[in-house]
Amino acid sequence: MEIANNATTFHSRENYQDFDDINKRRCMMRLWLTLHEGRPLPDEYKHTREWAPTFNRQKKISERPKK
Structure with missing residues (x-):
């Protein structure tokens, strides 16, 4: 299992070659x-397909009254 935070981890992508065997x-x-x-996410993220939902959730969370 691999868990990564795309907001803090710089990475690149390559084409993935999967096995022919389904197992x-x-x-x-x-x-x-x-x-x-x-x-916090940079303002540039608010209009991207990948980050807009997260950006908007963070904004709503930060606007909640502190207990």
Whole structure:
């Protein structure tokens, strides 16, 4: 299992070659999680397909009254 935070980890992408054998293929599940007190995202992210939902959730969380 690999867990990474795309907001803090710089990485590149390459084409993935999967196995022909279905029993050896990878099972990938991508989760877009928002940490309650996570690192703020730059304003440039608010209009991107990947980051807009997270950006908006963070904004709503930060606007909640503090207990």
